[in-house]
Amino acid sequence: NPGVAGGKSTLGFTEIDKTITDNHRVAPGYTAQVLIRWGDKVEPRAEAFDPRNQSAWAQAKQFGYNNDYVGYLPLPAGSNNSDHGLLFVNHEYTNTELMFPGLTEKDAQDKVTKAQVETEMAAHGNSVIEVKKENGKWRVVQNSIYARRISFLTTEMMLSGPVAGHDRVKTKADPTGTRVLGTLNNCAGGKTPWGTVLTAEENFHQYFSGTAAGTKEAENHKMYGIEGKPAYGWGKHFDRMNVDKEPNEPNRFGWLVEVDPYDPTLMPRKRTAMGRFKHEAAGCAVNPDGTVTVYTGDDERFQYLYRFVTKGKYHPEDRQSNLGLLDDGTLYVAKFEADGTLRWLPMIYGQGPLTPANGFHSVADVLIETRRAAKLVGATSMDRPEDVEVNPVTGNVYAMLTNNTKRTAEQADAANPRAKNAYGHVMEMIPPAKNGKADHSAPAYQWDIFLLAGDPSKPEHGAKYHPDVSTNGWLACPDNCAFDPKGRLWISTDQGSEQAKNKISDGIYAADVSGPGRALTKFFYATPRDAEMCGPEFTPDGKTLFVAVQHPGEGKDSTFDKPSTRFPDFNEAMPPRPSIVAITRNDGGEIGG
Ligand code: FEO
Numbered sequence: 313n314p315g316v317a318g319g320k321s322t323l324g325f326t327e328i329d330k331t332i333t334d335n336h337r338v339a340p341g342y343t344a345q346v347l348i349r350w351g352d353k354v355e356p357r358a359e360a361f362d363p364r365n366q367s368a369w370a371q372a373k374q375f376g377y378n379n380d381y382v383g384y385l386p387l388p389a390g391s392n393n394s395d396h397g398l399l400f401v402n403h404e405y406t407n408t409e410l411m412f413p414g415l416t417e418k419d420a421q422d423k424v425t426k427a428q429v430e431t432e433m434a435a436h437g438n439s440v441i442e443v444k445k446e447n448g449k450w451r452v453v454q455n456s457i458y459a460r461r462i463s464f465l466t467t468e469m470m471l472s473g474p475v476a477g478h479d480r481v482k483t484k485a486d487p488t489g490t491r492v493l494g495t496l497n498n499c500a501g502g503k504t505p506w507g508t509v510l511t512a513e514e515n516f517h518q519y520f521s522g523t524a525a526g527t528k529e530a531e532n533h534k535m536y537g538i539e540g541k542p543a544y545g546w547g548k549h550f551d552r553m554n555v556d557k558e559p560n561e562p563n564r565f566g567w568l569v570e571v572d573p574y575d576p577t578l579m580p581r582k583r584t585a586m587g588r589f590k591h592e593a594a595g596c597a598v599n600p601d602g603t604v605t606v607y608t609g610d611d612e613r614f615q616y617l618y619r620f621v622t623k624g625k626y627h628p629e630d631r632q633s634n635l636g637l638l639d640d641g642t643l644y645v646a647k648f649e650a651d652g653t654l655r656w657l658p659m660i661y662g663q664g665p666l667t668p669a670n671g672f673h674s675v676a677d678v679l680i681e682t683r684r685a686a687k688l689v690g691a692t693s694m695d696r697p698e699d700v701e702v703n704p705v706t707g708n709v710y711a712m713l714t715n716n717t718k719r720t721a722e723q724a725d726a727a728n729p730r731a732k733n734a735y736g737h738v739m740e741m742i743p744p745a746k747n748g749k750a751d752h753s754a755p756a757y758q759w760d761i762f763l764l765a766g767d768p769s770k771p772e773h774g775a776k777y778h779p780d781v782s783t784n785g786w787l788a789c790p791d792n793c794a795f796d797p798k799g800r801l802w803i804s805t806d807q808g809s810e811q812a813k814n815k816i817s818d819g820i821y822a823a824d825v826s827g828p829g830r831a832l833t834k835f836f837y838a839t840p841r842d843a844e845m846c847g848p849e850f851t852p853d854g855k856t857l858f859v860a861v862q863h864p865g866e867g868k869d870s871t872f873d874k875p876s877t878r879f880p881d882f883n884e885a886m887p888p889r890p891s892i893v894a895i896t897r898n899d900g901g902e903i904g905g
């Protein structure tokens with residue numbers, strides 16, 4: 313109950329203020345160390361970074377652009393080692409105007425050359441790096457056997473699950489409908505209980521030109537935002553990125569992709585059983601009966617929150633047998649009722665409205681057009697579902713609903729209570745217990761709003777937190793989140809272009825989820841100017857917090873030559889560079905105390 317008065321947070325750090333500065337900032341007594349930047353070496357034979365002389369070939373071995381999700385995987389696999397592990401990182405998108413000299417944001421569609429497009433393609437995807445902490449300081453281990461770039465340009469992936477091989481995913485380059493070159497717009501993600509990563513394909517629409525007018529895919533593509541107005545010029549140079557030439561290509565994106573960071577030889581799998589939409593993230597939990605649940609949201613205004621429950625069971629002692637779990641199970645979508653009940657509506661081909669009468673002729677049709685199917689079964693339209701994470705201590709589930717300024721007063725409901733929701737809110741979902749353990753396969757949960765973001769001193773914001781939240785501690789636009797080993801919630805924010813209006817930096821806020829400090833958010837880390845905050849991820853001991861500084865300098869009229877910040881190098885010869893930052897406490901203790 314966020315209204316509980318009195319008491320204090322268990323979080324012992326001193327808050328920072330909300331000023332926007334060129335550099336990042338962290339609470340006193342902590343150190344924020346830049347670990348790796350766009351262009352740094354990942355694969356052993358990578359060339360040194362030269363921003364004025366880029367190539368796709370070089371970029372495909374270097375750290376990619378716009379780091380988002382960060383997953384820490386201990387070494388050796390299966391251990392709890394907090395000083396040595398792998399980082400799996402997403403490279404969500406590129407800022408053409410900040411990557412290349414002489415281009416503006418608009419030039420991303422018109423003026424980019426084919427060579428620049430190929431470099432952008434290589435800058436999308438993922439990186440796996442080996443990292444080690446020595447004498448309190450993190451470093452990237454060079455020439456690691458795990459070091460690996462995955463990109464849109466270079467990495468072949470397998471379509472697996474019910475959609476694999478279906479006619480609607482066949483293309484000229486892949487008449488089998490089972491092999492896809494690359495992954496796109498990998499936003500956040502999650503780790504599975506068996507130590508693989510799910511990387512979430514989000515805004516895949518913005519890379520495709522054309523409309524596929526007159527084909528049976530036109531309506532489908534429109535529903536996902538492919539309307540002949542791409543943000544990138546890729547379709548000018550590559551036929552596969554033009555849906556008038558290759559109408560099925562977008563059906564091969566918008567999936568959760570499973571990658572095994574411990575096995576560089578294993579081809580990534582697009583797990584189609586979990587549906588196709590603008591996946592933000594994937595939060596996993598093992599159920600009392602051994603099945604596994606994956607929570608995932610569709611980040612667009614009025615879209616939905618989902619969960620997938622596997623048919624098979626997780627076997628902790630047999631890693632190999634878990635690798636196929638995500639190909640078979642049931643996809644559900646959330647319906648939030650006004651009485652505080654959350655109902656999970658199954659989306660099963662042939663049941664309810666998901667029949668040929670509504671244009672669904674197979675399981676694959678339901679999964680390719682997940683949005684349309686979810687609407688038909690009666691899901692609740694949400695205010696942009698971003699990250700969903702399971703609290704490892706309580707088993708409760710938290711969803712970041714980042715904002716939705718398009719919601720009208722008539723559309724406001726119990727779960728999305730504010731019209732013109734500019735600041736977003738955090739949803740708490742409470743599964744019932746079975747044998748003393750949270751059951752993420754139960755048909756119904758309870759739900760509650762954990763906080764309504766915005767400035768609590770401004771009644772017009774309609775914010776709701778713990779009453780002791782300070783002028784520094786309120787937040788805007790929750791995006792990703794993580795839990796520390798004590799089960800406290802750490803929220804990262806992304807105001808997007810609203811940052812200039814709100815005049816506060818993005819960053820990391822932390823709060824207790826129970827007790828007298830519940831929903832008493834405190835400001836811990838601030839990003840540099842125009843950067844959003846992504847990837848919060850703790851080591852198992854809670855002594856390191858990795859964060860991703862995404863798109864520093866992505867401001868109005870900010871370019872390679874005249875950026876709004878030159879984070880993190882502050883060198884006139886260097887444009888701003890998205891970077892991974894490792895935060896530790898100077899006395900070596902747990903983050904947050
Ligand atoms: Fe890529 Fe939903 O943010």
Ligand code: CA
Pocket residue numbers: 380404499806844862
């Ligand atoms: Ca983002």
Ligand code: CA
Pocket residue numbers: 499500592698791792806
């Ligand atoms: Ca995000």
Ligand code: CA
Pocket residue numbers: 698714791806
């Ligand atoms: Ca966001």
